[in-house]
Amino acid sequence: GQNIDQPTEMTATEGAIVQINCTYQTSGFNGLFWYQQHAGEAPTFLSYNVLDGLEEKGRFSSFLSRSKGYSYLLLKELQMKDSASYLCAVPHNAGNNRKLIWGLGTSLAVNP
């Protein structure tokens, strides 16, 4: 079956760096998504990793290790507006259908 684990909550300080981990078990790997969701809003796409390594996109970077079933989202120079839930998701193929399996999300609180 498919399973995704990520920490429930994290706290960090403005200007710092924080790493949000995600581990997954899935039959047949087809990449990993990170989404950001502010309270009361819809999830917004952050990154998609399909190959091993680090992909940098401004203050946000996402890392993937397929052999370890592990990914992390790295947020640098934290700002107050980064306080949000960060959701890890992996595609799952079932026949001709492809859908996302979602983690429960990591709620990040950035303090001044």
Next chain:
Amino acid sequence: EAGVAQSPRYKIIEKRQSVAFWCNPISGHATLYWYQQILGQGPKLLIQFQNNGVVDDSQLPKDRFSAERLKGVDSTLKIQPAKLEDSAVYLCASSLLTWESDTQYFGPGTRLTVL
């Protein structure tokens, strides 16, 4: 490019009443998803359409929930009758669903409160 549109944004009803949500996906996106998200949890897929056909409705409570996507564009999700546990945010998302790119783009959601 216009994003995914949803209406209404908020809805308050009493249990046993009916409610309907509307979604207009991004133009050209063949795949449309309805999710239910309870506070503090990740999105739960209710139903997935490919054009106007259903490809996954395994987690849709079919005794009370129904959805359609006529003409393969707009979609409606209906709950009849509503229960207290249906209080949640209902998210609509769409994607191109090519093998190279199936990034899902979400609408603002409808926050449903069942009293």
